[in-house]
Amino acid sequence: MNTVVKAAIIGSTGYGGVELIRLLAGHPQVEVTSVVSSSSAGAPIAEGYPHLTEIRTDLLDDVDPALIKSKADVVFIATPSGIAAKLAPSLLAEGLKVIDLSGDHRLKERGEYETWYKKQPADQEYLDKAVFGLSEVYGESVRGADFVSNPGCYPTATLLGLVPAVKAGFIDPASIIIDAKSGVSGAGRGVNLGHHFAEINENFKAYKLNQHQHIPEIEQVLTDAAGRKIVTTFSTQLIPITRGIMSTMYAGMTGTYTNEDFISLYRNYYEGRHFVRIRQDGTWPATKEVSGSNYCDIGFAVDARTGRVTIVSVIDNLVKGAAGQAIQNLNLMMGWDETLGLRFVPVYP
Numbered sequence: 001m002n003t004v005v006k007a008a009i010i011g012s013t014g015y016g017g018v019e020l021i022r023l024l025a026g027h028p029q030v031e032v033t034s035v036v037s038s039s040s041a042g043a044p045i046a047e048g049y050p051h052l053t054e055i056r057t058d059l060l061d062d063v064d065p066a067l068i069k070s071k072a073d074v075v076f077i078a079t080p081s082g083i084a085a086k087l088a089p090s091l092l093a094e095g096l097k098v099i100d101l102s103g104d105h106r107l108k109e110r111g112e113y114e115t116w117y118k119k120q121p122a123d124q125e126y127l128d129k130a131v132f133g134l135s136e137v138y139g140e141s142v143r144g145a146d147f148v149s150n151p152g153c154y155p156t157a158t159l160l161g162l163v164p165a166v167k168a169g170f171i172d173p174a175s176i177i178i179d180a181k182s183g184v185s186g187a188g189r190g191v192n193l194g195h196h197f198a199e200i201n202e203n204f205k206a207y208k209l210n211q212h213q214h215i216p217e218i219e220q221v222l223t224d225a226a227g228r229k230i231v232t233t234f235s236t237q238l239i240p241i242t243r244g245i246m247s248t249m250y251a252g253m254t255g256t257y258t259n260e261d262f263i264s265l266y267r268n269y270y271e272g273r274h275f276v277r278i279r280q281d282g283t284w285p286a287t288k289e290v291s292g293s294n295y296c297d298i299g300f301a302v303d304a305r306t307g308r309v310t311i312v313s314v315i316d317n318l319v320k321g322a323a324g325q326a327i328q329n330l331n332l333m334m335g336w337d338e339t340l341g342l343r344f345v346p347v348y349p
């Protein structure tokens, strides 16, 4: 008989949390038994999200680790940064498996977190314990782990697009420039002047240039892949779509490689990994082609004239960039097939 794991979601009233509810509703071996809220405990979750009417009739639970343990075996933390660092120790002490979707346990150096997030970092013990859940790169460490830190949305698209070429030495990692764009749901459900319809619609704006909190996360993994300290330029832009991230990356090549060389390198690197799809020569992915799905699609454009390659990588920020990747990690933590409950087709158009 198949095991059914009971899951709780802290931050269930946010976009990441509600996406976990949507995706887990179709998972054959997970049941969401507790939806948790710090501000609306006791209210029905469908009150704030009418699309859940008659799908979830339960009331929101308080943020109480002992209560969560009485209802669940695993807990997803989908809260703004600064909260999981405080919650994870007591949840782990209760014996729960924990998947943190926030940035609190991704950076292994406390000082880096303080610098970029401008908040109190988690204790070193928990930073050491948390496995960085970019499973196509660190899958072996995720398998069987009790505590996983889910990668950021931008780093997921970016790193899946860069790691194979950096590891193989096809590109000079010091030359990489990353130009990334995100849909507005990446900023969460909270109200913010800059995210109003009139501010976003028919607009396209750069933000947090050279200050984005995902810069050290990207550099941490590139440094690991290159075997030497790598710093990079990473620019973020907000675009008038709801879901989707496109990361366009430029790098100097170390030899005279062709598109076919990159395609075959990446197909080999991701062999057997269902969620990364490498495009044919001369075609590049669009955000709609992965929308609502756990896929990351990647395409290449080698320019023999400049000696540079352009790599285009797209994901749905709420799925592969958050809830879908978190479920993929849960599948690995439980020793299941990583695609369980996640093999859905993108929503198109």
Ligand SMILES: NC(=O)C1=CN([C@@H]2O[C@H](COP(=O)(O)OP(=O)(O)OC[C@H]3O[C@@H](n4cnc5c(N)ncnc54)[C@H](OP(=O)(O)O)[C@@H]3O)[C@@H](O)[C@H]2O)C=CC1
Residues within 6 Å of the ligand: 010, 011, 012, 013, 014, 015, 016, 017, 036, 037, 038, 039, 040, 063, 077, 078, 079, 080, 081, 083, 101, 102, 103, 151, 152, 153, 185, 186, 187, 188, 189, 190, 317, 318, 321, 322
């Ligand atoms: N949106 C995205 O595409 C992605 C988001 N992430 C990360 O996932 C996390 C969640 O993001 P997202 O869902 O977009 O954010 P939202 O702002 O939409 O939701 C966050 C939720 O956290 C809850 N919360 C706030 N304060 C507390 C607290 N003190 N204790 C417990 N819960 C609290 C709130 O619910 P309530 O008031 O009911 O408690 C809120 O609904 C963030 O760290 C984000 O950076 C990562 C990748 C992609």
Ligand SMILES: CC(=O)N[C@@H](CCC(=O)OP(=O)(O)O)C(=O)O
Residues within 6 Å of the ligand: 081, 101, 102, 103, 151, 152, 153, 182, 183, 184, 185, 186, 187, 213, 214, 236, 238
């Ligand atoms: C569009 C938009 O505003 N996106 C957010 C993504 C935030 C996020 O996911 O933050 P952590 O991964 O660090 O928790 C941003 O750029 O800050």
